[in-house]
Amino acid sequence: MLTLADLRIGEHGEITGFTDELLSLKLLEMGCLPGTEVILTHHAPFGDPIALKVSGYTLTMRREEAATIQIKRK
């Protein structure tokens, strides 16, 4: 299963679902909804955390958190 953690800088993806129930509420509230398009824009040093464009703003999260977001490539 492809997750947001698999994206490389500049790549697009579309959110399809979540694997972690606890984190999903926070992610949903921040605008990471199924069907939303995301673009990976930055890595912090050492590749973690990551920054992505979603719903018109920049959101950061750790790689392990990004791995709970399922995506399909656009």
Added chain:
Amino acid sequence: MANVTRIALIGNPNAGKSSLFNTLTGLNQKTGNFPGVTMDKLTGIWELEPGRNIEILDLPGIYSIYPKSIDEELVINILGNPQHPDYPDMAIVVADASNLKRNLLLFSQVRDLGIPTVLALNMIDVAENQGYVINSLKLARELNVEVAEINAKKGIGVGGLKLAVIKTLKHRYASNDALPLSVADELIEDVQKQFGEADPYRSLLWLMEHDRMKMFNQEQRESFDHLLEKHQFEPKKYKSAETVKRYEQISEVVERCVINLNRQWDAEPVKTWTDRLDKVFIHSFWGYVIFLAILFIMFQAVFTWATYPMDLIDGGVAQLNDWLKGILPDSPLTGMLTDGLIAGVGGVLIFVPQIAFLFFFISMLEETGYMSRVMFIMDKMMRRFGLNGKSVVPLISGIACAVPAIMSTRSIGSWKDRLITILVTPLMSCSARLPIYTVLIALVVPEKNTLFGVFNLQGVALFGLYLLGFFMALLSAWVLKKILRAKERSYFIMELPTYKGPRFKHVAISIYNSVRAFIFEAGKIIVAISIVLWVFASYGPGDSMAKIEEQVRLKNPSLTGVDLSNKIASEKLENSYAGHFGKLIEPAIKPLGYDWKIGIALITSFAAREVFVGTMSTIYSLGGEVDNENATIKNRMRAEINPDTGKPMYDAALGFSLLIFYAFAMQCMSTLATTYRETKSWKYPLIQFGYMTTLAYLAAFLVYQILS
């Protein structure tokens, strides 16, 4: 203020809430405390109509009414409880128009709680630059509320907002009674039967968040749990489904009210200034270089710029004292005024320039949006030590003062990350340590020498002490991470706001508030301790003090003039109550190189370390050479001779041992009290006190033994 109309300001972080608050209230602001919590409560007065003033309550920025951290809990505790003393008559939800959907999520939740709400659309210009045109009239009809277009930063649109608020207060629009996502009618009825009538969504909020709401007692919480079980209701599932549903409804509304001028096939979004700056500021290499450079400039600047006003204050206080001693009769009262009170007040005032500079830098970093970038690039490293990217803010604020720093840990969602941050933050060298460092470094580090011919060696020593505190904080965090067990896991999901020019008014208000708090809060303690100390240092048990003068004259018949009175003064100090205390603990601190005079300073500074310099001034002005031209504390300490060796007392070994002791020791009642309030247990302040003091003792012992 029972009958004053109160409006709560609600909004996402960075939506422009504080700008609007400052625009509406100007300088009519006051900070207070919410009942039962230590969080700062910011209120202000807004003149809605001529002769009609209303109170504006600024609430912490949130993304949803479902709290994820302690600071977010406050919002549901006020909005969910109509009996709360701060319950508002209505709410203004400030929304960032350039991120409309996410901002409307919070708006729709607040409106459904049954609170009359006005939607204030901010940053419309930003949205239009991105190609979005919002039809706010249509939006108002769709959402069934008053919508006001504002520019909070420039103060445009306040007139329209006033009209919207007046209308809403008059008609008190009812919310839509339907729940965003229906639940069994019996469930809501059960909640209402047991806990009273409320809007359905508020009943549901009680049911789902009862553990975080202070209005319910243990028994009520248990009956909520029974209801959840009886109806097989799962709050987590419901909240997620509700959020998705709300976004669906919001998307439909936005679809109808917003025109997107961007062509669909424009795949790449427009490059903004923020994107360009982020290429550098969060770059894997340059990001760190810039961050370190900013920190270094901050220290060099604070050490060099702040010394000018500090020297003025120091010299001014010494001159004032000499002048007063000259014109006032020589009596105990004069002594108490000059060596007790004024020396104490001087010890407070001397901090002011450095505190002002530090808060200037910290508030600039926060204002511009750079602080979030620091959290982003530091998260990985901090995580290794059991901390969190968000721990960076408390740690940096700890350079100013541990009390607000510990309070700022509330935004850290995970309890373990937060607890470790609280426990290690006081190891960061706070501004109260600065004068101690300044005085001691000046005594033991040569002023003229430079490192590589560029950096002032004293500045380098100071920077080194700050680094030492920081690395000790990391090390302690790492140890605590191994010891403490976590119930929940840590997470780091955070918005990176766009870069903004700093609002200098906010910076000025922040500096003013912190300096004022320092002078009046810390100042009270310092002055009180200075006076008490003066009394204890001037009087002794029985009639021993009275006999001293005679004894000294008998023992040292050759002494005359200044030498004689100095000898008498120091003998008096040694036989005073303070002297006895100092002697009592001398055996314990001898291995660190300290004598009983430093012992007195250690005892007094256990309540507040900033007392050290004041204590030293009091002790040496009572017991040492009082020479008008060399009356500053630095010179008095430099002149002190070690009676055992006959060499200067403050040599490198003692100086560094003291520096290390003060760098690590937990000597601040206010910090311990804050830790108690934030952790709600005496266990953690005790742990904090214990481990830091042990660390300080052992490290100072090692330093003294190695250097001497």
